[in-house]
Amino acid sequence: MRCQSCQKGRMFRSKQSSFERLLYSRLGLYPWRCAACMSRKMLRAREEQQTKPSPVWTG
Numbered sequence: 001m002r003c004q005s006c007q008k009g010r011m012f013r014s015k016q017s018s019f020e021r022l023l024y025s026r027l028g029l030y031p032w033r034c035a036a037c038m039s040r041k042m043l044r045a046r047e048e049q050q051t052k053p054s055p056v057w058t059g
Contacts, residue, residue, distance in 0.1 A: 003034035010035040
């Protein structure tokens with residue numbers, strides 16, 4: 001996942017406060033932080049993590 005601020009692909013999940021856990025998680029938003037520029041964004045974790053194609057099973 002790439003950072004929207006610096007365009008580097010070094011994002012990781014950040015810790016949530018109790019307010020964020022109650023409100024944003026119900027909306028499907030989770031905190032992500034960039035390891036390069038330390039900016040913090042609220043993103044949809046499920047959609048953003050699916051950047052790799054799913055494996056195709058043959059057999």
